[in-house]
Amino acid sequence: MTDLGLETDFTRFPALLVLGAEPFYLTRDHQGGYLLLSAFCPHSGGQVHDRDDCFLCPVHGWRFDLNTGQCVNGPLARMYSAPVAVRDGRLVVEGDLP
Numbered sequence: 001m002t003d004l005g006l007e008t009d010f011t012r013f014p015a016l017l018v019l020g021a022e023p024f025y026l027t028r029d030h031q032g033g034y035l036l037l038s039a040f041c042p043h044s045g046g047q048v049h050d051r052d053d054c055f056l057c058p059v060h061g062w063r064f065d066l067n068t069g070q071c072v073n074g075p076l077a078r079m080y081s082a083p084v085a086v087r088d089g090r091l092v093v094e095g096d097l098p
């Protein structure tokens, strides 16, 4: 289990988090749930950046939805993700990190 911190500490989404040495984005999906997305592109591992209207991988230009990580301009692909649960007011990833 990975504890991401107090739910109330996150007021803006997506939120960039560094866990260990790896970057992730905490997002909210369209149902209001939380998702943790790996910032490494599912294509060839470029680092995906938040460009306000999407996540963008600069390596080959794939773009991803800011809420779900679904690729919006290319193949049927999505950013690696893990569901985030709320436990006693804290956000936690109960399984493996994406």
Ligand code: FES
Pocket: 041, 042, 043, 044, 045, 046, 057, 058, 059, 060, 061, 062
């Ligand atoms: S590595 Fe990201 S689009 Fe190719």
